[in-house]
Amino acid sequence: MTWKQLFTSSVGKKLIMGFTGVFLILFLIVHVGLNACIWANDDGAIFKKAAHFMGETIVPRILEIGLFLGIILHIIQGMTLEIQNKRKRSVGYQIPLGNRGSKWYSRSMGLLGTLILLFLIMHIYHFWTPSRLGGIGNIHELSVVEYNGKEYLNLYGEMVTVFQSLIVVILYVLGCISLAYHLMHGFHSAFRTLGLHNQRYVRIVRSCGVAFSIIVPLAFAMMPVSVYLGWVS
Numbered sequence: 001m002t003w004k005q006l007f008t009s010s011v012g013k014k015l016i017m018g019f020t021g022v023f024l025i026l027f028l029i030v031h032v033g034l035n036a037c038i039w040a041n042d043d044g045a046i047f048k049k050a051a052h053f054m055g056e057t058i059v060p061r062i063l064e065i066g067l068f069l070g071i072i073l074h075i076i077q078g079m080t081l082e083i084q085n086k087r088k089r090s091v092g093y094q095i096p097l098g099n100r101g102s103k104w105y106s107r108s109m110g111l112l113g114t115l116i117l118l119f120l121i122m123h124i125y126h127f128w129t130p131s132r133l134g135g136i137g138n139i140h141e142l143s144v145v146e147y148n149g150k151e152y153l154n155l156y157g158e159m160v161t162v163f164q165s166l167i168v169v170i171l172y173v174l175g176c177i178s179l180a181y182h183l184m185h186g187f188h189s190a191f192r193t194l195g196l197h198n199q200r201y202v203r204i205v206r207s208c209g210v211a212f213s214i215i216v217p218l219a220f221a222m223m224p225v226s227v228y229l230g231w232v233s
């Protein structure tokens with residue numbers, strides 16, 4: 001397969017979706033693990049140090065560029081595949097198959113992806129812009145905390161501020177529900193596209209996919225809820 005075919009053929013586009021999908025799944029594991037430090041109930045000390053490592057050291061910063069490129073590529077190829085599939089299906093089935101053909105979330109990957117994109121725009125505005133750009137609009141510059149004479153950006157304080165709003169907490173929970181359903185199809189689909197066809201392994205990956213799609217978004221959703229309800233301190 002040539003580079004051009006990788007970006008233009010259906011198989012190439014699916015491969016890109018698979019690779020970027022697995023990369024984004026790995027990112028979610030790191031992100032949820034790091035954020036879970038807020039439950040250490042140490043006024044966010046471990047979380048602030050871990051976030052500082054991710055934001056201020058060279059390897060995570062280079063990976064961050066890869067992450068944004070991966071997200072953009074995943075969105076563009078996902079959109080073109082969705083349009084392509086819609087055109088192919090434009091004749092439609094005479095009898096609607098409903099859930100007998102596939103699950104609703106497998107048929108709604110484009111819609112779920114769009115909801116996640118809207119969530120991401122809000123999310124980047126809340127945390128990434130103040131951390132990297134010093135804030136835009138009514139999102140302000142982050143405060144700084146000091147541990148053993150070293151300065152850290154107070155991303156934990158930002159979480160406490162952002163998650164005081166019930167509307168924001170509800171939007172985050174809805175974003176996490178969209179992520180759960182997107183992963184429910186995307187997780188095993190990514191591995192299958194990358195060549196996992198053996199029936200025994202397919203079943204294992206499917207089960208891991210279901211577990212991952214429930215546990216990770218649930219943990220993410222519990223973060224704004226915990227802050228709003230004052231379960232972290």
Ligand code: HEM
Pocket residue numbers: 031035051052054055064067116120123124127128131132155159172176179220221223224
């Ligand atoms: C719902 C709970 C979540 C919380 C509390 C949270 C918190 C944060 C924080 C504090 C940052 C800034 C990190 C920094 O600048 O060093 C961040 C960045 C980011 N988050 Fe989240 N996040 C959550 C869920 C998600 C989800 C579900 C996704 C993906 C679907 C996501 C994707 C991202 C991305 C792409 C970035 C920017 C990457 C980077 O800083 O390198 N987050 N998040």
